[in-house]
Amino acid sequence: MSDSKYWNKTVETMPRKQLRELQYKKLKSQVRHCYDNSPFYQRKFKAAGITPASIKSLDDLSKIPFTVKTDLRDNYPTGLVAVDSAEVVEIHASSGTTGNPIIGAYTKSDMEAWQEIMARSIYTAGGRREDVIHIAYGYGLFTGGLGFHYGAQKVGAEIVPASSGMTQRQIKLMKDLGVTILCCTPSFAVYLAETMNTIGVNPRKDLKLRLGLFGAEPWSERTRQRVNEALGIDAFDVYGLTELCGPGVSMECPEHNGMHIWEDHFIVETIDPETGEVLPEGEEGELVFTPLSKMGMPILRYRTRDISVIETDMCPCMRTHSRMMRVSGRSDDMLIIRGVNVFPSQIEYVIMGFPELATQYEIHVDRPDALDTFAVKVELNEEYSKSSCVNLNDLKRRILSKINNITGLNPEIHILKYGELARTEGKAKHVFDNRKGKT
Ligand SMILES: [Zn+2]
Structure with missing residues (x-):
């Protein structure tokens, strides 16, 4: 050396x-x-x-x-x-x-x-x-x-x-x-x-x-x-x-x-x-x-x-x-959801703080009518996915409260089993913004 x-x-x-x-x-x-x-x-x-x-x-x-x-x-x-x-x-x-x-x-x-x-x-x-x-x-x-x-x-x-x-x-x-x-x-x-x-x-x-x-x-x-x-x-x-x-x-x-x-x-x-x-x-x-x-x-x-x-x-x-x-955050990556600036890295920061969750996540934004919809999909980690004693409602509530603290928004939280979200071998795709015009 x-x-x-x-x-x-x-x-x-x-x-x-x-x-x-x-x-x-x-x-x-x-x-x-x-x-x-x-x-x-x-x-x-x-x-x-x-x-x-x-x-x-x-x-x-x-x-x-x-x-x-x-x-x-x-x-x-x-x-x-x-x-x-x-x-x-x-x-x-x-x-x-x-x-x-x-x-x-x-x-x-x-x-x-x-x-x-x-x-x-x-x-x-x-x-x-x-x-x-x-x-x-x-x-x-x-x-x-x-x-x-x-x-x-x-x-x-x-x-x-x-x-x-x-x-x-x-x-x-x-x-x-x-x-x-x-x-x-x-x-x-x-x-x-x-x-x-x-x-x-x-x-x-x-x-x-x-x-x-x-x-x-x-x-x-x-x-x-x-x-x-x-x-x-x-x-x-x-x-x-x-x-x-x-x-x-x-x-x-x-x-x-x-x-x-x-x-x-x-x-x-x-x-x-x-x-x-x-x-x-x-x-x-x-x-x-x-x-x-x-x-x-x-x-x-x-x-x-x-x-x-x-x-x-x-x-x-x-x-x-x-x-x-x-x-x-990259200002190109910044999402404006209902007028609020949201960086995907802020959501990632919250998710990584929960030992119950795996590291994969997805952010979905859409605008079916006049208002933006905002959902976050996360996965339980391998161990918790097999266990039946996870209180999903409580976990959902805690994730939501953390995201709300940082962004002021209340996304829908979907907790999936380990492995249900798509994996990638290169750059990860975390954000799915399906709004027209993407303001
Ligand atoms: Zn140095």
Whole structure:
């Protein structure tokens, strides 16, 4: 085992003043790159009446207009590419189910930067070359599988590129190959734990698992506790977006007090999602990222729709890079039910607090007439499903009261037997919004 807890100590513990100077230097060259090579940004700059000379400090970043998801969709596939096509060495794309996908085009230097921050992220969680890393994120256009793959390769670990699907075979491989680190979506980790339980594999005895690196979906602190307990691991949250590079934008350290944003590669701002106004440090708002090392498809001030809080006080791990708190919700995922804002993660938080319940759940919203209907389907866990002494009415009442406390709404609660809700081997589908127009 290496004795250092840092992948790159100089960068990770760089004094904030120096880090900001580095960001300014990289921002200036990034703005120049956009202005010289991207017709999309030339138009944006012109409309806003700015040139690269307008950016005289980091604060001037706010003069640059935002870039939003529809800009990427409207310029599909390569309208935002700012290099000669021969410079592009790899393409990834988001898993969007409707319309044009979001494309990411990478140059050689983009790939090196991504691999570097993924290696740093895995190392920060405690991954070392002695580890056997099982990657159950989908491989292919999705950035999850290959992103972790490139990072783990740079760390020098042994990689099991399992991708998604064939859950029982994955468990067999994890057991037989002595897998120590599991990388996947949190919902797949939950599903793996349930399946192990069903087929009689005891993760603490039969596996050597010690860490989990889970991302690509918002998940709650209580899901972490349940997965840690079920698999006997220390689970870490990791964050990223295809638009920014993929996973590796930010990563939790062993303090588990937010994810360090790798600020030598990204500038983060928090804005009011309604007005677009930049908020003071420490206030909750929508995160806006400006990647600083992206050459193939540079992006300035990308609105993520993710709601979080940024902390810049010193972390006990001594890394100086600011931390983003767990994403409380993606504003795209937010449901407006009878005029009330509801994040699916709030419902998940309530469900995970009931030991009687399994981790699977569904939220159903519909509008048969003028009013929204709202129902939550949950399952008893395996043990309670077999028992006849559960007071279902009392359990229903307690779940309802907790959801009502958080949202003020009174959904119908349906308690099903274990296994009655559909399972998924990739990203989980929890929300079924059947309303027309979906206000
Ligand atoms: Zn830390």
